[in-house]
Amino acid sequence: MKTIPPSCPEPESGQRYWRSLDQLAEAPEFRQWVEREFPAGASELVDPVSRRHFVKLMSASFALGGLGILGAGCRRPEEKILPFGKAAEGYIHGVPQFFATAMPTRGSAIPLLVKSSDGRPTKIEGNPEHPDSNGATDTFAQASILGLYDPDRAKNFVQKGITISREMALDALGNFGKGFVNTRGARLAFLMEQSSSPSRRRLALTMQLKFPEAKWAVYEPLDLHANRRVTGSIPHFKLDQAKVILSLDCDFIGTESDSHCLIRGFARGRRVEKPTDSMNRLYAVEGLMTLTGMNADHRLRVATSHVVAVAAAIAAKIAPQNTQITALVAQTILPSNVKPEWIAECAKDLQANAGASLVLAGHRQPLAVHVIANLLNAALGNVGKTVQYAAVPETTTNSDIAGLVALLNAGQIDTLVILGGNPAYNAPAELKWAQAQSKAKDVVRLGAYEDETFGASAQTTATQTFLQLPQAHYLESWGDAVTRDGTTVPIQPLIAPLFDGLNELEVLARLGDMEINKPHEIVRETFRAAAGTGVFEENWKKFLHDGFLAGAKPGAADRPLSAGEVTQAFASISTPALSKDNLEIVFHRDSRLDDGRWSNNGWLQEFPDPVTKATWDCLILISRKTAAELGVDSTTTNRTTSDLVRLTVTVGGETKSIVGPVWITPGMADNSLGLALGYGRKRSKTGGTGRIGQGVGLYNAYEIRSSSTMNFATGAKLERLGERYNLAVTQEHGSMEGRPIIREANKAQYEKQPAFAKNFDLEAHMEFIPKDEKGRPKGIYEHPYHAYETRKSMNGVSLEGLHMKSDIHQWGMSVDLNQCVGCGACVLACQSENNVPIVGKDQVSRNREMHWLRIDRYFSGAGDKLDAMVDDPQAVHQPMMCQHCENAPCESVCPVNATVHDEEGLNVMAYNRCVGTRYCSNNCAYKVRRFNFLDFNRRSLDQLKGPFYSSPLVGSTEGEWTMKRWWKNPDGAIRPQDEWDILKLVKNPDVTVRMRGVMEKCTLCVQRIEQGKIAQKVKAGQSGDVRVADGAIKTACQQACPAEAIVFGNQLDPNSRVSLLQKSDRNYEVLGFLETRPRVTYLARIRNPNPKMPDYYEIPLNTGEYVKKQTANPYEPHQAHGEGGGEAGGHGAEKKGAH
């Protein structure tokens, strides 16, 4: 790999991510140069940015990295960029820099470290220094970088349908602000999104003083902080401290706020290194099948509206003296499938672990369930131990969206300011926001897209002044936020706004006619109050460098509820009887599009849903039994198709219906339907989603969602339309078929037989197979790769001097299936790091997705009957990527030697040599190789819709024959130039962008390995110590994994994490009997069920299937296995045991 060696690494601590240019900044010549050069660049920026010009600016924008930290801390006070006239000191072309920032989420933030390659951000990582982070992120953060380079983002300042200049727009804002001063803000309303930004809170407070009459409202289609409605605080769960966890419809592994932190805690509490280690136990009560339910030791399937009954029943066991709960129990009806022992034993287990237990309530649940959870945590003594309540300040409001609509309809609002969000699309249906919005005289709207809210103004431009301001991405604007533990984090830009966008701080400041109206200054000003003692500039620099303000403590906000409040919360609770004519519908946060905000993000659209594995679609999730009753069906045999249905429900007195495909989901509650939010978006001339998101998903769930049924509703009816619909599902077969691919045991079996995982091997049951000294089957042909290890010569040929293997590094990876929860952050991290293209729905439905790393998900059920199999299944997840086999089957069949082994044990692909016979893929037992069938990097999604793919022979692009364009420039031929110019910016420059006809696959991030080795060589200097320290190289998947399930390292180092894990008795190779000798190995999964529970199974259900098919019990000692257990205690001793 050709990489320019990096400069001498700076000390590990301190200025690692920042290059201080203070000295340079102080130099008077430089000052002068900056001042002289700047106006020219700025005047260019005022013009509507031409593409070509924009790219020029882009390439120059690494001035941010080098020059950006001039003067006052981190960046030049003026947020303009400079042509790269002089190289910045310390800047080395090709060496990436890292900047600390954060991604704002609803009322929280994810601290980040963003890689910048030549001035453009290219990869998102978590900030490991942050006190509440292990450097992991979630899927959305990983994918957010693609949103920065989305060519469909709002680019223009538009007033009354006419594009105006930025300056004109800013003037218009100022004029608005001046106008309000006289009226004290009367007839002025603000609608905002949830945000934890202290700066926004400060600005809003200032403005509320200035304009006391103005209305302020916050609207989020999904309120993930339901607990704020109870006690005004956000609970900070310490899952790693909890031994017993009860989730009341709380999908903390998937779709709750800050799930990446919650996963970390959960996974840490589940870590076992030896059989005696304790691990947590998770009880889940839920209606939809969620990742949390899939990871639960005991899962109770009840309709979402019935969770409260279960919660009350459990609470009544734990706090029988509480009369309010007893009353609630009487008020609700427990579903018939709930066994009393489940409730009783679960409650007992919680009580037995008082102080080390935790009850979580999900955001979909009504207030009552949150109250119960709080009561239970208090009763169990968990508060302060496993849960703390943090007062995360929010912008003060005096109205809500319904209030604004009422005022708008009454004609009492002249000026409406919408900051972010997309209410015309996602406001409750009965409010009819689009109509209400048109009643305001002036609408100022800050939006990232020219979306539905933008489109809603198109019809009314005659009477209304609609001012659209393009919103800057968080990677291109200044801001701040507070994470769930109360730590303040900065949001720093890594690039000048690509489309000159503004952020809400600036809009607020301009509207408030404030003196300080640059976001950078605003954030500094806010920070001034929090900075504490010491030199402000130093504190500020440290804040930006570290990416957080250390030492912040969340305000204690553990406010006990009054009896009246509890009664009020319990008052309206009922558990309606559900049937096939009275179905429950549950609106859920989509694992990919969230509430629709990621609609135009191709990575997320193509990210397989962790439960259904569907891509590019929204489904109507339904249980097997309900589907059978209603006569609807979905199938994955042959092509994946499902029945189209019409779902009818009454919303605010109106009967509304949507049409969508049903999907039979194992583990769904009966008579309950799951509806994903965020789909069914269109793109039209007036506004809508972008080219990626348009037309994805048949239904828009917001159409049938009202203020009173934000989370679930009952009374829905479903009818079959008699049509079938094609789906793109990445995993069609959900059963492991009794194959020992994922190996599991209950905790008790693990304690008895620690090396159980090795007993699953196919040959473990075959005593007649000759074994070598390691217990592996003895091959009849010795692979030369291994001959070099042990022999001086082979077949009379001397092997002296032929070192095939490096004696410094031998790379390996260990994936702990007990830690992995299947969230999929790794999938997107891999996609981002390795330039993996998206292929679109049509291609996914043809099984041509390109993900190098996928998460396999298997279900297993008890018994033989279909209902038992599907209704209450157990689920397992397995990240599957190239296994880097030492005896790689792909290598020997490639006729052109394009895939070969390197001396450090990697199975490497020479893309340039590959001719694309695909034989390697056929011979790969894991099917982890991906083939670029149609030039996926160069084609737009429209061109990837079959069955007629556009051929360059006959097609034309931008009015020119594609072949001619190709002749002139083979790179950009098929795509419009503007699209091509911006999309290539997101690519990692360290990784090849593969062309068509070439096989590709996981490389274990070879670019990171090489960078790590180079850095080590530079560091080693004369000492010759070139062995990379353990943990210095992290693969992209490992770095993103919130569960810390993936460990990469040097197998030759006996003390490296990976070596230790691979020596673990849980370690096994998938399909080890093939003698492919994978370098990627897995640690077997351990379940921790409670033997007293009614749904306790003595062995995991997958293993049950294995036992039945193989007629062998892996938990019993084996005679044939020999020393395979390694140091495993007990196994060797029990060698003579009967088989």
Add this chain to the structure above:
Amino acid sequence: MSSDAPSIEIPLPPKELQREPLVLHHRPLGWISNQIACIAEGPAPKWWWIAFIPSFLIMCVGAAMISYQVSTGVGVWGLMVPVAWAWDITNFVWWIGIGHAGTLISAILCLLRQRWRTSINRAAEAMTIFAVMCAGIFPMFHVGRVWFAYWLFPIPNANGVWPQFRSPLLWDVFAVSTYFTVSLLFWYMGMIPDLATMRDRAKSKLRQIGYGIAALGWTGSNRHWWNYEKAYLLLAGLATPLVLSVHSIVSFDFAVSQVPGWHTTIFPPYFVAGAIFSGFGMVLTLVLPLRAICNLQDVITVRHVELMCKVLLATGSIVGYAYGMEFFIAWYGGNPYELYAFQNRAFGPYWWAYWSMITCNVVSPHFFWFKRFRTNLWFVFAISIVVNIGMWFERFVIIVTSLHRDYLPSNWAYYIPSWVDIWTYIGTMGLFMTFFLLFVRFLPFCNIAEVKVVSEYGDPHHSLGGAKGGH
């Protein structure tokens, strides 16, 4: 012939011991020359145009499909992961299999002195050449970057990168190219005396020059014949192992891999038997209409057809046995992945392909136990087509059903061909038919010289034999 020469009485063997002659109705030598050569002479008959124009058009469609595929990507086919080979390699093996009969008939039957081969060997060899050409298209164009396909050849280069000699695909390259070269030489060499006949019969200058060059100065002298026979025998000896090797090596593409359902040692013999089976099926499909249209019933007799039916019966039975043995070993081997692969073939989503294969390949040839069926030419023609369909399904079953469900169930998927897959395949049939029709139109499609040898007039022991009658 002079009438006063004393005639020698040669007593005929009893009726039941008499072999049916290979040329019926005591057709004289001149008749044979005329009857065969006239097809390539004179204006093209109407039937020829009726067959040629659609074939040519279909070939053009195939060429368009390949241009589309090369310009756009392999994705225009229905391939995917896990089924990364499907119709492409199915068609490749199918065509290669068809290409087996020609060299088998020419070489092995020549060495075994099966005289009945003479009237069909030319057409069968031509069929081989064209079938191997069609076959070659698929591995060539199925690669993702066809412009680099030449990297499969061991060409010395500055980078010192050689092909991977352990890869069966590379063996394929050698096996198929060797087979094609030897078959082509064999075909051409065997045609030289007939080309000379064509030259001598030619009326127009153009034809005289054309056939003259192709005939390589053949005069029919004793010396020429002596050399010719020697060379022919040598080539037959050289070609014989190739008949066995080429399909054995093609079967290694599968047998050497580790895919359950591919990784079996029975493949080489079973593939060779299957290839002969399909090759003879195709010879019948081609020869039966030709003999009717060109009035060659006396040269390609019912006895020829019957003999070929017997070959079909024998090889079909071997194939059927192999199918059964595969299942037995899958069970007996105790490998659950292997067992599943075979159960899945018969009862999985592709059951229809499996049972089509069984019906066509295992059941249909057994009609040929009965003479009644062997001699009913319409029936034989129908079965010959059924055999070809069955053998296509065999390759489809082996390739697609093994790949679509292998080790990890998470990868399992269902393959459906695209319209380009289908038209590329049909296109190669157009190519085959176009070339075959051109061959019939311009070259003697029966071996004039050798048929004469096996005719009664060419038999020195026969009463009509030239040696007795005196010239």
